[in-house]
Amino acid sequence: MTREGKRSPTKGRQQQRRPTLAQQSTSTWARDPALTYHDLVSGYWNRVTPGCLLLSMLKMPDKLIIALVPKPVNANLGARCRIAGLGRGGPGKFGLVSHHHRLADYLSSQARVWYNTPMEVKSVSQVTQYIKTLFDGDEELGDLWVEGEVSSFSRASSGHCYFTLKDIGSELRCVMWRNQAQRLLSLPGQGDWVTAHGYVSVYERGGVYQFYVDALHRRGVGALWQAFQELRDRLQAEGLFDEARKRPLPEWPRRIGVVTSPTGAAFRDILNVLQTRYALAHVVLSPSPVQGVLAPLGLVRAIQRLDELGDVDVVIVARGGGSPEDLAAFNDERVARAVAACRAPVVSGVGHETDFTITDFVADLRAPTPSAAAAAVVLDARQLLVQISQMARRLTLLMNERVAGWRELLA
Known part of the structure; x- marks a missing residue:
């Protein structure tokens, strides 16, 4: 036997157990382009990426594209999913054929693609x-x-x-x-x-x-x-803007209702002001969209929810600044009538100081900003403490004078 014919059996088995990435991709996809979950995570791929699931791969002359996703928490779901080969979607497209939609959604949301050659990246300015x-x-x-x-x-x-x-x-x-x-x-x-x-x-x-x-x-x-002006004139003729129907705000509100977006800056500003000025008040958020076609109906329902609670002392309707188009929901007739019908006094804090909406005219009090609306419904506790301290000093002086007078009489 020639020297070339002598090979170590161990060496040969190691070569068979450790195919290159390109060899593995070529042989695997040629054999079965639609691999099951078990095939994907077994053998070579399970050793190289034990925490990942191979979604798809594409071998090209100049690059090897691999799409991996983290394994699902419930690995049993993977056995019911079939991953389509590249022939179904064309180069660079990864398709899913699954009998279990939860795992398919998981794969499509978690997939990431890596390239083994540098990609051409554009700057923001170039784009x-x-x-x-x-x-x-x-x-x-x-x-x-x-x-x-x-x-x-x-x-x-x-x-x-x-x-x-x-x-x-x-x-x-x-x-x-x-x-x-x-x-x-x-x-x-x-x-x-x-x-x-x-x-x-x-x-x-x-x-x-x-x-x-x-x-x-x-x-x-x-x-x-023109529609804005007509609505304003009609509601004014009905008396919804009259000062006589404006209700005073409670001096010491226990529960303050807030109608606004829970994720907006307006709600954060309101909370900051209330916590700084009067942390004893309980805030009840009735969430609503404040912009878009769904906002008018959302605002109406949010106001009605607070009205149904029955124990809200005052209501703040607010959103941050924006263009007149952004504030259009607060010029809706349905919102205006919901504000007018609310049993608790309503403070409107919509937009900036220069913004005026129909809600501002109907509300019991108009504040220029959401922060100003929060400041209007509560007294500043720090100022209250100062006033209490001043009253205590005056009371002490008065008592000292009275005691001094009684001593003179007894003497």
Whole structure:
């Protein structure tokens, strides 16, 4: 036998037990592209990645792509799942064929893909610049007429104007530079319906697209602003804004109801103020969305829930600042009537100091911000302690004077 024919049996078995990653992937997928959970975690793969489940792998000329997920807590679920091979989804796509949807959802949510060659990574600026070139190269976006209702109009000290054009379905951020704004006979106002000419491009620093306006023509009052005015006038005629129906706030509230989003900054601000000023009060949160199409009905139900409790001394309805579109739910007639019907006094703390909504007019007290609303419903305990201390000193002086007078009489 030649030297080449002599091999160590042990060495040969070790080579068979330790195939390379590429050999393992080629032989395994060629044999059975749809592997069971047991096949995936057994043998070589179980030794290399004992805490992971092989979801799929793809051998390409220049790279080997492997998708792994952590093992499910209940490994028995894996026996009921079949993992589709790459032939089902094409290169780079991983499909799941499962009789157990819980594990399939687990795999699809936990999957991670690794590459054995460097990937081309773009910076945020490069992506934004590329998107800007797409906008700037579009002929239709470069010469555009748009009509809509003006909202959130402001003029900076530089003379540039910033506003929003909106309709019932969407809104568009707009910029009008000082040179173009100076040619206007009058600046547009909230609710004006206008036709604007300009082009759409990307503001790179903010990563947003904007409509750069060079001409603006007023056409009348927008439908959204007109609807706001009509609702305000109708509710005022019914007497919902009258000062005579405004109720005083309790001096020492025990339970304070709060209607707002549980995840928003407004609720955190309210809690901070209440804990600082008067920690004895018990806060009852009635959560509700404060923006979007579901917000009006959510606010109504949240107010009604507090009303049904019956032992809430005062209610705060609040959300943080935003555009008029963001605050639209607080201009809804259903919300206004729910506030008016609430048995406990209601404090409205919606938006910023310059924001006014229908809820502000109907509420028993309007506060400029959520924090101010919280400060309005409770006294500052620190000030109360100061007052008690001053009263104690005056009482001590009075008692000393009386005692001194009695001593003189007895003497």
